[in-house]
Amino acid sequence: MELDALDRALLRELQNDARQTNRELAARTGVSPSTSLERVRSLRERGVVTGYRAELDLQAVGRPVQALISVRIRPPARPVIEGFREWAAALPETIALFVVSGAHDFLLHIAVSDVNGVYAFVIDRLTERREVADVQTTLVYEHVRAPGIEPAPSPSPGTRPPLTERRTTRG
Structure with missing residues (x-):
């Protein structure tokens, strides 16, 4: 664009x-x-x-403690992944949810009132789900956001377009 x-x-x-x-x-x-x-x-x-x-200021709304939680789902089937994604995205603690590649399937960014809230989220919510095979939690000490996102520069003439824009022809 x-x-x-x-x-x-x-x-x-x-x-x-x-x-x-x-x-x-x-x-x-x-x-x-x-x-x-x-x-x-x-x-x-x-x-x-x-x-x-x-x-919102997370401190001001009573959720000053943030955590990043990696979650592995089993079996890794589309209906299971989609069901977990919809469920986790709707939780009030969830700030962001990423579907990722690698050892885990999801990365959840949550905000809660205290460290006990992180523990309760993991034990009472996540590990109660049958499809959750593994959870790794990382507490966030500080969250620094970029002030904005600068659009990527337009491709220079003669460069190849991204894969999503390439058209192939067969002879």
């Missing part, structure tokens, strides 16, 4: 403060409010901007 310099500037500004007015966004990116409005609308319609949300 082609993103020009204005798209990139708008995305950077929206990631810094999605609550700013369109007039403020236009001023910060050096374009007219109508141009800003149309370009942001286009970014949403093209699926580049997928939503806006409030970020």
